[in-house]
Amino acid sequence: MAADRVSAVETSVEVIETLARLEKAGVTEIANEVGGSKANVHKHLKTLQAARLVRQSEAGYTLGHRFLHFATTAQQTEPIYRESQQYLTNLADVTGTTATLVVREGLDGVYLQVVSPTDNRTEAPEEGTRAPLHELTGGLAILSCYDTDRRTELLSELVDSETRARTLQDRLETIRQHRTAISDRDGAGNEDGDTPREVVAPVTAGDGYPAGAVGLWTPASGDEDARVETDLRKLVRNTATTISNRLTLTR
Template identity: 30%
Template structure:
């Protein structure tokens, strides 16, 4: 196992605390992390020198330099540029929320989202366990059994609601069905009352770029909508997205 640098971990924990607390004073950060003010002060000074943290009054906040880093990471793979158009297509055709997510470190992160309501599933940058989301399960279904087991070993199968999958054998059974149909469903597994359908989006070489999903509150989405109407729409979005990717790799 590679050697871990404690000072780096502390700086990153401070950054995560500022995100979680939405800004904080030095004593608040100290209490949150259980570290001395003198330790926190040194790390904050360094982070401010590097323009990663700003101080407003007595409170520290994440700096806008993270916005630059976020844009860089979002543009790292050129195929990502096509995603927003197809997310917006899904949202307009269904009048529900839609997103495009990618897998990183065994979790899914929302790269593009479109929703008329406040919903964490469609907020750009949010990170979720894979087994509780339609996009996550769509991507898992494209992985080998060994890769899936490694992710389960790393993150476990925590229950987010009473409907979450918590058994690895049950997860594999569902992934087998997703592989057969190409459609993944989340019916109250991430948040009670939230339903969604997802599909994997692939490059011409069949490698997975990410996944699209569309969904919303169960009271508004009947089972017929979720399993009959929305699949037709999302499969069309997938087709269009993959055509754009094909054109990028093999322009006519």
């Protein structure tokens, strides 16, 4: 509820999000972005600077390196992150493509880990990137693990259209049957897109509920499309199964 929120903290969060988006900005630019006065924004910046959350230079303000500690802590508190590191690295090395781990946070999917081979950085989201579950291939893989009633409940919160919800239910059932989700070639169902495709398999915990989703980002070429339909699906499923077993054993 809005009554339970602290407006000053909300403003500080907006300042931090603005710096994350712009990378570097001055007081005036930040004030314009958050819709506040320069004097008020300046106070927030100085408070954040004292906490080492932002840094100041002649060119403006940037995020402080203290956020690196927060990011590492946020990752390490997730059991699936700890159990999947080795296997995601192996998956990326064996395939020569970028491997990812997506987890659910509320109604969003978050890229918790992104691993690329040193000699081949496939275009893929950065760690921490988030989007509504139904907009991510990994999010769809996660949703597919829930029973029909729970899926219906979540989709009712994610989409407004009943037609869209039914279409998603059908796709989730297909993903559930095949234990694999494949993204559209360009994210819109077009066959000639140049955007890398994503092959994803859900990771479950001992109770059968989703813990996350493992994926591979593959270049959009004819050769890679053939691999998507064969070896990559199997490799991703096997990796997801291995991580699921590890989570079950360590619970």
